[in-house]
Amino acid sequence: MPHALNRLPIRRRIIAFAVLIAANGWLHTGLAFSDEQPATRRFLYVALPGIRNYLEYGGHGLVVFDIDAGHKFVRRIKTGGLDENQKPRNVKGICASAATNRVHISTTHTLMTLDLQSEALLWEKSYEGGCDRMGITPDGKAIYLPSFEKDHWHVVDALSGDVLARIDPKSGAHNTICGLNGKEAYLAGLKSPLLTVADVATRSAARTAGPFGASIRPFTVNGRQSLVFVNVNELLGFEVGDLVTGKRLHRVEVAGFQTGPVKRHGCPSHGIGLTPDERELWICDAHNSRMHVFDATVMPPRQVASIEVREQPGWVTFSLDGKYAYPSTGDVIEVAGRKIIAGLTDETGTPVHSEKMVEVHWQGQRAARTGDQFGLGRVVSK
Numbered sequence: 001m002p003h004a005l006n007r008l009p010i011r012r013r014i015i016a017f018a019v020l021i022a023a024n025g026w027l028h029t030g031l032a033f034s035d036e037q038p039a040t041r042r043f044l045y046v047a048l049p050g051i052r053n054y055l056e057y058g059g060h061g062l063v064v065f066d067i068d069a070g071h072k073f074v075r076r077i078k079t080g081g082l083d084e085n086q087k088p089r090n091v092k093g094i095c096a097s098a099a100t101n102r103v104h105i106s107t108t109h110t111l112m113t114l115d116l117q118s119e120a121l122l123w124e125k126s127y128e129g130g131c132d133r134m135g136i137t138p139d140g141k142a143i144y145l146p147s148f149e150k151d152h153w154h155v156v157d158a159l160s161g162d163v164l165a166r167i168d169p170k171s172g173a174h175n176t177i178c179g180l181n182g183k184e185a186y187l188a189g190l191k192s193p194l195l196t197v198a199d200v201a202t203r204s205a206a207r208t209a210g211p212f213g214a215s216i217r218p219f220t221v222n223g224r225q226s227l228v229f230v231n232v233n234e235l236l237g238f239e240v241g242d243l244v245t246g247k248r249l250h251r252v253e254v255a256g257f258q259t260g261p262v263k264r265h266g267c268p269s270h271g272i273g274l275t276p277d278e279r280e281l282w283i284c285d286a287h288n289s290r291m292h293v294f295d296a297t298v299m300p301p302r303q304v305a306s307i308e309v310r311e312q313p314g315w316v317t318f319s320l321d322g323k324y325a326y327p328s329t330g331d332v333i334e335v336a337g338r339k340i341i342a343g344l345t346d347e348t349g350t351p352v353h354s355e356k357m358v359e360v361h362w363q364g365q366r367a368a369r370t371g372d373q374f375g376l377g378r379v380v381s382k
Contacts (some may be wrong), residue, residue, distance in 0.1 A: 005033015050354025097140025
């Protein structure tokens, strides 16, 4: 305690010390908020290792960046996800819920849940067949958890981790989106050209969309859940499907660029996202280290720009306000100007790369809103 406080009577020392604690935000174990701080603050939560199990891209843990302070590093939260030798496993997915104040992270073997406020690991559980990139229902109650490229998905209680149901498309379970209306979940396997549409109310497969031109890799859907945009094997570009009729509508190839060897994922385009206003569709191009931008106000979408990034991209998502694009390379791209304005770096200055990140808004001591690891369209009115 400072010498000036030592000269005060004991009661006044206690009061002064409490004021000092509050002023420095020490009462909060996480991001130093208080209930008297109503203004919304926005943070990007990045799960690591988010490029396979490569620790050179930012190490291990859940790294937090302050969006409103130029994406400055804030802190590193300790997570689980270790193998029998205490080495980090590949992180496969991330999702969060403001309704429950929790963030969920999957690895190849386990699903774990952390409390956003205390940043404590609440539980970590393993599941038959392993885990892949999951989706969470808008109410934060259920997680649609794919096995690790096996036949099935588990429907998991997001609070307890208990299995509620099992869905078996036999498609090589891989990527999962829960629609914004809370009624449907979309299950894509990397061994099938069909997208399974699950009914959230019955926790069962309802129908399929496709077939698409090859097995489905990353995909995204619009806010009205009428269209799906998919990457498929062997295509530098994407295909468009109608989620109402189930038919494939368009196949679009990136113009002006050649395909070639890629470091990861084995397909030319692994990563696709809609801006929240659904005016643009962004596509990853690993071989050429580019993000390709398409005008999505016309159909089929029309190629309008290409942006070089610092490494081979394998994923892309967007800030909730649509101002920033976040490719897995850690570049922060201003959407309107199509310019790289920052690069994510950790507490040591190491560039951070990850395919697993989610935006969280805070008001006081609780999360107020969360984004999604997929670049979802968010226009829900006609």
